[in-house]
Structure formats: C-alpha cells, structure tokens
Amino acid sequence: MQQDDRRAAALEAVLMVVDEPVSAAELAATLELPQPEVEELLGTLAAQYDADGRGFELRPVAGGWRFYSRAEFADVVSRYVLEGQTARLTQAALETLAVIAYRQPVARSRVAAIRGVNVDSVVRTLVSRGLVEEGGTDPESGAILYQTTSYFLERLGIGSIAELPQLSPHLPGLDELGSIEFER
Secondary structure, X not given: OOHHHHHHHXXXXXXXXXXXXXXXXXXXXXXXXXXXXHHHHHHHHHHHHHHHOOOXXXXXXXXXXXXXXXXXXXXXXXXXXXXXXXXXXXXXXXXHHHHHHHXXXXXXXXXXXXXXXXXXXXXXXXXHXXXXXXXXXXXXXXXXXXXXXHHHHHHHOOOOHHHOOOOHHHOOOHXXXXXXXXXX
C-alpha cells in the first residue's frame, strides 16, 4: 500500500468511529500529519466517494468532518432504523439501561464510570428507542440527566420503577466477599 493510500485509510478509520464532526486540526494531530495534508486528503476522499456514487458521503459540517448516509437513500435508512426498533438490545445497551433504571436520574458520565466504557452511542440508541429520556440537568455540573420512560415500564410490564427487582439478593454479603477471588 502506498503512503498516500495508507494515510487516507488511517483517516477513514478515525472518521468511522467519530460520532460528531471532527476538525481537520484534530485529525491532523491524531494522525500526526500536517493539517494542510489532512485537508487535502479529506477533499480527495469526499470527491472520490461522490464520484463512486457511494451510499455515504464525507461532509464538512459544524467546523468538522463526518460520514453521513446520502439523502437519496433516506427512505431505505429510515426503514432499516424503524424496523430495527424491534431488534433485541445488545449486551452493552442492556447493561447501560440497567444502570440508568437503578440509578436514575443519572448523567452519562456516571453511567460510563460504572460500566467502565464510553456509553454515548448506547445512550443515544436507548433514547431513539424511547426507553430512556432526558430528565433534567445536574445542578452542580450542568450535565444532562437520564431516566427511563413510561414505554420502558410498559415493555417490562411494571407500573413504576419501585417494582424493579431488588439487586441485593443477587449480590454477595459482606461475609461472602472474603471468599471471592478477584482477577488482577
């Protein structure tokens, strides 16, 4: 693979994982390349995707760059997203939903701290599926707090959060903690 192709591939790899537009300066710093070179690569990739008639496009928006599905495929994408609403939740989504249900209202940063991973995209998925909603802001940090919805309660067949099963019967007692081996 030629050096320019490798740089373009690295740029694509980074752009595939961003969930909001990222500036050419940030991309240049990440790829350890000069910003003008990254700007040229972005323009070249965007033109190449357009010329190839890909189902996605690379667009500059809000001071950064990001992949978007093409507007001409909006009906197909909408159908997929809407039909996907009945799909099962991933393990990550279930874990995130459980943390929100038991700790609500809770900020994404707190959920991420509990789970030990970034939960931004999972929370967006839960919001889009109507299981979680914004429930105010934290007075100290200003962070958005999330809570479960009435749809969540309906799907579980319960009337309120108070009807969620208690976690304590599933947790070891203090006397049992000494016998549990933890990995290091």
